[in-house]
Amino acid sequence: MAKVSVPVSNEFCPQCLYLYGTYKENGEPNYGVFCWATYCWDEGLKFVACIGENKLTRDRIRATGIFSVSVVNEALLPAADYCGNHPGYDFDKSKEIPSVKGAVLDVPVPVSSPWTFELEVDKTLRLDERNESEIYICKIRNVLTEEGLTDGRSFEERLKEAAPVIALSTKYFPVKPEALGDWGQWKDKH
Structure with a gap:
């Protein structure tokens, strides 16, 4: 099949959906939905998060240097989608997601998430002169599951x-738990 050029997008690139959690100045939990994230190795496994545009979540990360990153599952999706479509500056999202405190850091943890990282920002890379987009390389201080x-x-x-x-694109999809194989399974077959 022939390859053709298309406009720049990440349409067929799966992205894990995460809730980033911080506490507002009044102590209430605040969550935002993000998927621009990955991992790197820098003296240990680290979480890499990119946040663009002005967001209360980013303001609180800048102020405290800590936040939680929780995997969004099917049960949490409706509340996560709500949080992702309502700015924290204008809406009180603290009651949308029942939370507990982190075990190591003072960060909110959604009760319904199956997996949460408690993160401490180690390095910040500012991507533009207006300080609207930045990448955080974070130490994983704890994992709750x-x-x-x-x-x-x-x-x-x-x-x-x-x-x-x-x-993917602008849609949510479940992860189908059927393995296609293990890493290295085909290493000698070509």
Whole structure:
């Protein structure tokens, strides 16, 4: 099949959906939905988060240097979508997502998320002169997960229970817990 050039986009690039959690100055939880994230190795595994435009979540990360990053699952998706479409400056989102405090850092953790990182900003890379977009390279200070996801079941069974959501184009999709193979499985077949 022939390849053709198209406008720049990430339409067919799956992105994990995350809730970034901070506390507002009044102590109430604030969440924003983000998917511009990845990992890097810098003296250990680190989380890399990109935030563009003015957002209360970014303001609070700048002020405190800490935040939580929680995997959005199918149960959490309606509240996460609400948070992602209502600016924290204008809406009180604290009651949308039941939360507990982090175990190591003073960050909110959504009760319904299957996996949460408690993060401390290690390095900040500003991407524009207006300071509207920046990348945070973060130390993972703690990982919180549902106890049931640590048992001896197969990864596929635990993935089905966790039910993370990914974003493609402008849509949400479930993760189908059927493995295509393991890393290195085909290394000698070509």
